[in-house]
Amino acid sequence: MMRITLSEAFFFYATLSLAFLFILWLFFYSKRRRLEKRRIFICRFCQQKVELEPGQITLRCPRCNAIQNVEMKV
Numbered sequence: 001m002m003r004i005t006l007s008e009a010f011f012f013y014a015t016l017s018l019a020f021l022f023i024l025w026l027f028f029y030s031k032r033r034r035l036e037k038r039r040i041f042i043c044r045f046c047q048q049k050v051e052l053e054p055g056q057i058t059l060r061c062p063r064c065n066a067i068q069n070v071e072m073k074v
């Protein structure tokens with residue numbers, strides 16, 4: 001039977017917990033990215049994709065400077 005030292009055990013534990021946290025972060029990050037992708041609005045004048053803030057009703061296009069209302073399709 002192989003025995004490991006305390007520092008090796010700690011290193012192993014730290015690596016595992018870090019890997020677990022990283023996987024958890026990746027999971028929530030990809031979930032958030034998917035949610036953000038739904039809040040992309042396409043300008044009806046120049047087809048520029050504009051990201052929307054939550055609760056935003058009016059939008060100013062960064063390319064053609066047009067102000068337009070955002071209608072949420074439910």
Ligand SMILES: [Zn+2]
Nearest residue numbers: 043046061064
């Ligand atoms: Zn535009």
